[in-house]
Amino acid sequence: MGNITQTIQAVPLNHYILFCAIIFAIGVTGVLIRRNAIVIFMSVELMLNAVNLLLAAFSVYKGDASGQVFVFFVMALAAAEVAVGLAIIVMIYRNTNSTDINVLNRLKW
Amino acid sequence: MNNYLWLIPILPLAGFLINGLGRNVLSKGVIGTIGSLVILASFCLSVSAFAQINSTGQPINVTYFTWIKVGVFNIPFAFLVDQLSAIMLLIITGVGFLIHLYSTGYMSHDKGFGKYFAYLNLFVFFMLLLVLGSNFVVMFIGWEGVGLCSYLLIGFWFTSGDYADAAKKAFVMNRIGDLGFLIAIFLLIHFFNSASYADIFPKVRGLQGPHVALGITLISMLLFVGATGKSAQIPLFTWLPDAMAGPTPVSALIHAATMVTAGIYMIARANVIFSMSPVTMHVIAIVGLATALLAALIALTQTDIKKVLAYSTVSQLGYMFLGLGVGAYTGAFFHVITHAFFKALLFLGAGSVIHAMSNEQDIRKMGGLRTKLPITFATMLMGTIAISGIPPFSGFFSKDEILAHTFESSHTMYVLGVIGAMLTSFYMFRMLFLTFSGSFRGTHEQEHHLHESPWSITVPLIVLAILSVVGGFINVPHIMGGNHWLQNWLEPVFKLSEPLLAHTETEPSTEWLLMGISVGAAFIALFYAYVKYIKNKHVPVADTEERPLLANLSYHKFYIDELYDFLIRKPLDALSVFFYKVVDKMGIDGLVNGLGNGTVESSKGLRLLQAGNVGFYIFMMVIGIIAILFYRLKF
Amino acid sequence: MSTFYVIAFLSIVFALLVIFAKNPVHSVLYLILTFFTFTIHYILLNAQFLAIVNFIVYMGAIMVLFLFVMMLLNLNKDTEPGKHYLAKIAGVVAGGCLLVTIIASVKALGASQPVILTNPDLGLVKNLGKVLFGEFLLPFEVSSVLLLSAMVGAVLLAKKEKATV
Numbered sequence A: 001m002g003n004i005t006q007t008i009q010a011v012p013l014n015h016y017i018l019f020c021a022i023i024f025a026i027g028v029t030g031v032l033i034r035r036n037a038i039v040i041f042m043s044v045e046l047m048l049n050a051v052n053l054l055l056a057a058f059s060v061y062k063g064d065a066s067g068q069v070f071v072f073f074v075m076a077l078a079a080a081e082v083a084v085g086l087a088i089i090v091m092i093y094r095n096t097n098s099t100d101i102n103v104l105n106r107l108k109w
Numbered sequence B: 001m002n003n004y005l006w007l008i009p010i011l012p013l014a015g016f017l018i019n020g021l022g023r024n025v026l027s028k029g030v031i032g033t034i035g036s037l038v039i040l041a042s043f044c045l046s047v048s049a050f051a052q053i054n055s056t057g058q059p060i061n062v063t064y065f066t067w068i069k070v071g072v073f074n075i076p077f078a079f080l081v082d083q084l085s086a087i088m089l090l091i092i093t094g095v096g097f098l099i100h101l102y103s104t105g106y107m108s109h110d111k112g113f114g115k116y117f118a119y120l121n122l123f124v125f126f127m128l129l130l131v132l133g134s135n136f137v138v139m140f141i142g143w144e145g146v147g148l149c150s151y152l153l154i155g156f157w158f159t160s161g162d163y164a165d166a167a168k169k170a171f172v173m174n175r176i177g178d179l180g181f182l183i184a185i186f187l188l189i190h191f192f193n194s195a196s197y198a199d200i201f202p203k204v205r206g207l208q209g210p211h212v213a214l215g216i217t218l219i220s221m222l223l224f225v226g227a228t229g230k231s232a233q234i235p236l237f238t239w240l241p242d243a244m245a246g247p248t249p250v251s252a253l254i255h256a257a258t259m260v261t262a263g264i265y266m267i268a269r270a271n272v273i274f275s276m277s278p279v280t281m282h283v284i285a286i287v288g289l290a291t292a293l294l295a296a297l298i299a300l301t302q303t304d305i306k307k308v309l310a311y312s313t314v315s316q317l318g319y320m321f322l323g324l325g326v327g328a329y330t331g332a333f334f335h336v337i338t339h340a341f342f343k344a345l346l347f348l349g350a351g352s353v354i355h356a357m358s359n360e361q362d363i364r365k366m367g368g369l370r371t372k373l374p375i376t377f378a379t380m381l382m383g384t385i386a387i388s389g390i391p392p393f394s395g396f397f398s399k400d401e402i403l404a405h406t407f408e409s410s411h412t413m414y415v416l417g418v419i420g421a422m423l424t425s426f427y428m429f430r431m432l433f434l435t436f437s438g439s440f441r442g443t444h445e446q447e448h449h450l451h452e453s454p455w456s457i458t459v460p461l462i463v464l465a466i467l468s469v470v471g472g473f474i475n476v477p478h479i480m481g482g483n484h485w486l487q488n489w490l491e492p493v494f495k496l497s498e499p500l501l502a503h504t505e506t507e508p509s510t511e512w513l514l515m516g517i518s519v520g521a522a523f524i525a526l527f528y529a530y531v532k533y534i535k536n537k538h539v540p541v542a543d544t545e546e547r548p549l550l551a552n553l554s555y556h557k558f559y560i561d562e563l564y565d566f567l568i569r570k571p572l573d574a575l576s577v578f579f580y581k582v583v584d585k586m587g588i589d590g591l592v593n594g595l596g597n598g599t600v601e602s603s604k605g606l607r608l609l610q611a612g613n614v615g616f617y618i619f620m621m622v623i624g625i626i627a628i629l630f631y632r633l634k635f
Numbered sequence C: 001m002s003t004f005y006v007i008a009f010l011s012i013v014f015a016l017l018v019i020f021a022k023n024p025v026h027s028v029l030y031l032i033l034t035f036f037t038f039t040i041h042y043i044l045l046n047a048q049f050l051a052i053v054n055f056i057v058y059m060g061a062i063m064v065l066f067l068f069v070m071m072l073l074n075l076n077k078d079t080e081p082g083k084h085y086l087a088k089i090a091g092v093v094a095g096g097c098l099l100v101t102i103i104a105s106v107k108a109l110g111a112s113q114p115v116i117l118t119n120p121d122l123g124l125v126k127n128l129g130k131v132l133f134g135e136f137l138l139p140f141e142v143s144s145v146l147l148l149s150a151m152v153g154a155v156l157l158a159k160k161e162k163a164t165v
Helices: A001-005 A013-033 A035-062 A066-096 B007-022 B026-054 B083-106 B113-132 B136-155 B161-192 B195-205 B210-230 B239-245 B248-257 B258-269 B271-275 B280-300 B305-325 B329-356 B374-388 B392-408 B411-436 B444-449 B455-475 B487-492 B506-537 B549-555 B555-609 B613-633 C002-020 C024-044 C049-073 C085-109 C123-134 C138-159
Strands: B060-070 B073-081
Touching: A013 B613, A013 C002, A013 C085, A035 A066, A035 B248, A035 C002, A035 C024, A035 C049, A066 C049, A066 C123, A066 C138, B007 B026, B007 B113, B007 B455, B026 B060, B026 B083, B026 B113, B073 B083, B073 B113, B073 B136, B083 B113, B083 B248, B083 B455, B113 B136, B113 B248, B113 B258, B113 B329, B136 B161, B136 B210, B136 B239, B136 B248, B136 B258, B136 B613, B161 B195, B161 B210, B161 B239, B161 B411, B195 B271, B210 B258, B210 B271, B210 B280, B210 B305, B210 C002, B239 B305, B239 C138, B248 B258, B248 B305, B258 B271, B258 B305, B258 B329, B271 B280, B280 B305, B280 B411, B280 B555, B280 C024, B305 B329, B305 B392, B305 B411, B329 B374, B329 B392, B329 B455, B329 B487, B374 B392, B374 B411, B374 B506, B392 B455, B392 B506, B411 C123, B444 C049, B455 B506, B549 B555, B555 C123, C002 C024, C024 C049, C049 C123, C123 C138
Parallel strands: none
Antiparallel strands: B060 B073
């Protein structure tokens, strides 16, 4: 156990932030370049996870367990979101036979 | 002490409130009684005030409360009754009461009876305030108030558009004059730090120096502008003839006897200021004379009985201003008194005629009313003789005094004044002959309806006729064995300006000559009118027929209304239209609507972004987040 | 230390593969791999409870749900709608801009301390349980309502509507 934790001893907090920012930006890019609703969803999950990891890192850095409890709550929320979101996608697919978000162009003036 | 003084204006105000609030509840008899009795009570109180001044010789000055106080500057709400205002009080309440009494008969069939009496009482209240105020500001309250009541009463039958327009015209014209008066008051307050007569006049008297003369001239000119508005002088006189749209008693009370003399009262009150400025005095004399002549010339061809009297009023007011301008303050005021008597009488007589003729006012359709309306005829005859300046009736004395003083200052003016007197005599007798002599020219129905008016109308006529006959004896000149009672009575009021006026004593023989000339002129005019309208039975032509050029000019009032229209109203209208169409519609509305339309148009453009493309929405969201982060980063 | 960088590199690679894979099914599989690397990160931070939860909930439940929906809708490479390449470039640029902005913000903070685990028991189940059921008891209970409502919603949404006659 101790060995494992030693491996991060010399990692600066900034690197965690950088790493999580990169993952987050990848998630955003994914949302922007894909049209498949499910893949967009997955990109959102990527973003969520980036934030989760950053929360955990801050929690360790500060020595405060609240951050990790937050991660737990975020996961619960993500689960709920995915359940509802996928249900919506299934509904859309039933109605339009496609998961292309550009089909959903009713959302205009 | 003089506790009753405040009752004089309060009583008519109470009458106004009772009649105004109870106009739909009280019966016509009750309203008429209240309306007349409050004026009668004021009259009795005025008589007692007059008697008190007569016995003590001291003015009554009562301060009721401090009205406006700023630092050392103080305007009290105070009344002053001196020799001048005492006489004005008697005229206003006395003639006012007679006209109220007359109105109970004349207006008895009118639906707005209660409203009418409320307005009339309110008018008397304001007029009394104007006369009683011991400073210019209180005078100005009354000044504005009578303007308001004049507006209300001229437009009393406001259902007719012309009448409402006449009321508006009167109001606007008066406002122009009032502005001059108001500025003059401000200047007086600025220079003398007070608005009270008792403070200002001695200070004015003590001033010296060239720049002082300029300031005094400015103030007196502005005061005169105020007076021209109220007293219908050139250039602000055209409202008065139009004011005949109101009921006839209103014309008698407001536009002949009382309100229009407010300007003369004001100048007589502020005589010191005017006497200090010879320039203004000249201007007043010239304007007065010009007005007297112009109005007399217009009156020569008018065919509406009330219009003739209206122009006659303007003309007589012109004489009063002429008197003021040549320094005959007493003479001018004397003429105010006598004019109040005979002009009220003439108007009321005309009202009686109109009443008998079932609201016909055109003298071309009258004639031969002498037998049908004997009392009216007799009283109007006296009034006409009085106004024409034939001795020993009242008008002769007052007009003669003005003309005598005019002769002292300028012979040219005197000649013109006599010509005016001639014209006066002619058009008044013309009106009288056309109305009362010859044969009846109206419809058969009107003839059938002719009758003498009830006592409530004839009694005031008789009283006023007596006053018109004997009114002149209060100021009989020395050469006739009189004692100049009025001049002695008013002396304390004018004593400050007495040394400023260069009076040259005229020889008694000259005075007799002047009287002879004016009486002769009056008789010549009378004779010419007699020949033309009774001997030759001449009747003014109908509107459709051609007139000679001069008669046409006179008939159309020298096109002064049209001139004002062209010079003032049209440019103002054009300016208004310019402001409305260009500045407001295009400029301001354009800006406002442009903002609205711009929003709408840019929204139309922007909504094309909302193509329903979800991907694009998300993209924009990310751009927004980047922008926010970037913004936070910068600061 | 180097372990962290290796794993981070792997995470980034897999995440990129997730968004660039043509086939949605492949995307899901890469996502599972990404989450696996994340689990390793949690273990490196000695956040054992989170590692387990991440493993079970995310990789187990959520990803299976994704896969299940994929198969249900029969999505594959052919059904994937293509986006205009300009839009793709714009998306990448925007993501890059976001990244640059965030990094710049972090740079503005200056150098930082290394992450040191002062309390090894921090992320253990026992410790977290004490915090969760002490300080965060109410949010925990509320989240149960959230989950219930999400479940009801999902069922309602996914249920086939009866054909109205």
